[in-house]
Amino acid sequence: MVRVRMADVAARAGVSTATVSMVLNGVNSTRISPQTQQRVREAAEAVGYKPNSVARSLRTQQTRMVGLISDTIASTPFAGRMLAGANDVAREQGHLVVLVDTERDAEAERQALHALNGQQVDAVIYACMWHRVVEVPPGLPEDAVLLDCAPAGGGRAAVVPDERAGGRVAVRELVAAGHRRIAFLDAEERFELVASRLRYEGYLEVLAEAGIEPDPALHVRAEPVAGGGRDAARRLLDLPERPTAMFCFNDRMAMGAYAAAHHCGLSVPRDLSIVGYDDQQLVAAELDPPLTTIALPHYEMGRWAMEVALGLRQADPEVPHLMPCPLIRRASVSPPPTQFGD
């Protein structure tokens, strides 16, 4: 397994390395005679030539690698889809992605930036695994793209989910089914989720557009996990005038809401309609009945970020790009039960 260099190809084809370089890279190829080109290609094939990207990078000052710094890739099921989106675009463009996981540690971020800078990556993407507002780490290149997070100070290309529109879509689905008493099972404020406020705003907007007076009793908060959703849903179901539908901050809370409904002898969706958020495969699709929910566009955001990073697409650095969150219609929504007195 000896490494074969361009000089070996040149020698075999009886030309200079310059000619080999031009032929193989298709540069100035009109200026080189077809028979020479042919000869070069055959020689390259014969000796099994593979270009050395490191040498090329040193010469051209571009590496065809892009660095992707993520705050924590380990602990979320969404990371994969984001990476996949970024990766697909990179591959289409003949680029490779260098991944660094920093666990949100400032020192690790600094090191990662150094390393990527040293490796002369052509672009950098800074990704978060939960939508949030971040302080841009010092040393992050000016043209870095932020993925699933927005810079506290603005001024950077960034892409985040359009949570407010997602909230609207979710609640409209419920309104369209005929619901008027729609609860919002929100995350507690201490988690400082930017999605929480935005989804709530979407909820309020749709109530307003449907002429429904928001009832503060129907906006409850809990820990955004199944247990929290269960407790919140129970409180709601104990209300004198219980809601006929629940919009949950996420699918895990929705899972808890299912449990609460069963506990109260209620059937989903006949007695209670539920819409989640996130479209977590392992939860939403596996619930019984399958959960209608709003998907987070991680794959698309990953693609978008890579496209901007590689200059395939322009981004307005002043305002984060809002990626639509599509409704995934499954089986947890139906018209409200008919009430006496209606």
Add this chain to the structure above:
Amino acid sequence: MVRVRMADVAARAGVSTATVSMVLNGVNSTRISPQTQQRVREAAEAVGYKPNSVARSLRTQQTRMVGLISDTIASTPFAGRMLAGANDVAREQGHLVVLVDTERDAEAERQALHALNGQQVDAVIYACMWHRVVEVPPGLPEDAVLLDCAPAGGGRAAVVPDERAGGRVAVRELVAAGHRRIAFLDAEERFELVASRLRYEGYLEVLAEAGIEPDPALHVRAEPVAGGGRDAARRLLDLPERPTAMFCFNDRMAMGAYAAAHHCGLSVPRDLSIVGYDDQQLVAAELDPPLTTIALPHYEMGRWAMEVALGLRQADPEVPHLMPCPLIRRASVSPPPTQFGD
């Protein structure tokens, strides 16, 4: 933002680039006077020198990058932990990981291998997101490490979960609680999951060691998702002599088993004990009661693979390394209900 080269540091310190190189890399540093070293360091600091890894790589023939080819990073919640493990070791060793996702497409694999080879990565890891036996792709370097898969022909360093031992641990937990009628909710054979056979073998071994005659009626198969688990569990609960415990192929099937139990008015774990497999955070920990399960050691396997790849650890290429699957004890196991006639 002009790039500063080693020559700039040399000029400022009034030495040659050779000296700068030696000082900054700590090579032959005993041979260079302390005051010169000091001067070099100050100069480097003053001009903000950052070494160019590309140039260094060209010269030294090593890039401090390792390629990680994964079959599909997008669609599994486990990928992250594997990547995290590999990444942590890489970082500890001053290496970077270059990630390529091939979606299990042979052509994409070929391209990826080319690209990584061109970038002169120091090592490559070939990772699967589900434990399986694979045909090693042509062109995979001899010293590549296989992660969560074993080579069909053998002969490569590889690491996989110890599924059989995991099955044993799961069933022993049930036996220790006093169960004798223990069902195994297995995946259907058409999915060709190597884990299926191994976990079943573990199950049988423990029955044997406990002197329990395996009842074929208690080994049922279904699609390894919640719906499949629910159906399989219902069939089991309809048996004249129903099992008091179920070991499920995975957490999703266990989720279905919970549903079936509720449906039959049975309480977990009072009337029915359940153990899962995988420790999927979003499922196992969120179930009510939380599910006792066996964890897949993805983080550890990721670490192991990277350690071998970087030569920190020796591997026997003849037999895949078996990584233990720990029991995660939660609340879905208790002694069997007291029976009349006992």
Add this chain to the structure above:
DNA sequence: TTGAAAGCGCTAACAA
């Protein structure tokens, strides 16, 4: 104790 110089493998002016 330090410096000169020769490349690593490739690209791209400039010459021929």
Add this chain to the structure above:
DNA sequence: TTGTTAGCGCTTTCAA
């Protein structure tokens, strides 16, 4: 139409 040559920024032998 093709070849010569000068680097890209760094490491490392050898000489001083």
